[in-house]
Amino acid sequence: MEKGPWIFVEDDGYVSPSLYSVPSHYSPYIGGIFVPRGMIQDRIKKIAEDVINYFQDHPITILVVLRGAFRYAKDLIEAIDAMPNPNFRHYNLEFIRARSYVNNVQQDVLVEGLDQLDLTGKHVLIVEDLVDRGKTLSRVAEIVREKNPADLKISVLAYKRNPINQWVVPDFIGFSLPNDWIIGYHIDYNNHFRDLPHICKLNEAGIEKFRV
Numbered sequence: 001m002e003k004g005p006w007i008f009v010e011d012d013g014y015v016s017p018s019l020y021s022v023p024s025h026y027s028p029y030i031g032g033i034f035v036p037r038g039m040i041q042d043r044i045k046k047i048a049e050d051v052i053n054y055f056q057d058h059p060i061t062i063l064v065v066l067r068g069a070f071r072y073a074k075d076l077i078e079a080i081d082a083m084p085n086p087n088f089r090h091y092n093l094e095f096i097r098a099r100s101y102v103n104n105v106q107q108d109v110l111v112e113g114l115d116q117l118d119l120t121g122k123h124v125l126i127v128e129d130l131v132d133r134g135k136t137l138s139r140v141a142e143i144v145r146e147k148n149p150a151d152l153k154i155s156v157l158a159y160k161r162n163p164i165n166q167w168v169v170p171d172f173i174g175f176s177l178p179n180d181w182i183i184g185y186h187i188d189y190n191n192h193f194r195d196l197p198h199i200c201k202l203n204e205a206g207i208e209k210f211r212v
């Protein structure tokens with residue numbers, strides 16, 4: 001993945017969790033903070049502008065991939081709502097569920113809630129929290145394309161530089177991150193750390209502690 005219109009976080013581009021406010025029950029398991037909450041919010045404001053500038057006056061069907069993308073989608077929509085010129089923006093929301101990870105091992109990708117959606121002729125924006133190996137987004141996009149949308153774009157907050165990922169680079173990316181185990185800002189490890197406000201690196205102690 002070339003450096004591009006996203007914020008590139010270097011492999012050692014994390015800071016100590018002691019520099020930011022972190023819940024004490026999580027701090028032993030955080031290897032470092034890659035992106036603090038305020039920077040995430042600022043980046044999302046710009047992505048909201050980019051999305052609206054791209055879709056112009058086409059109504060957007062925003063397809064949120066639960067559960068991980070919940071917080072990113074919420075903040076993206078709030079940023080769109082806060083933009084000037086309310087006559088310009090026009091979107092509706094749909095929610096699907098995709099899941100695949102137990103511990104840090106990927107199982108088959110399960111997608112729920114997409115079968116019954118009619119996306120024919122719609123201008124669709126898939127909103128996802130994380131690309132890791134790329135299998136989830138690849139599968140979701142494949143199903144969406146079969147529904148003949150007029151347009152399909154993809155936004156991902158966190159794009160991991162996982163060499164296994166052969167997936168096409170999404171259209172709107174928040175941050176390019178190292179190939180570490182990423183947690184926080186609703187990105188989970190076995191359903192833990194979703195409420196951690198910053199995007200962080202999970203350490204070995206955390207991988208062991210919350211293994212199921």
Ligand SMILES: O=P(O)(O)OC[C@H]1O[C@H](OP(=O)(O)OP(=O)(O)O)[C@H](O)[C@@H]1O
Pocket residue numbers: 065066067068069098099100101106128129130131132133134135136137187188
């Ligand atoms: O690029 P990939 O290797 O396919 O992985 C990315 C997916 O993994 C996470 O989902 P998870 O299975 O943890 O479910 P969740 O959305 O409920 O957190 C994340 O939310 C993405 O959907």
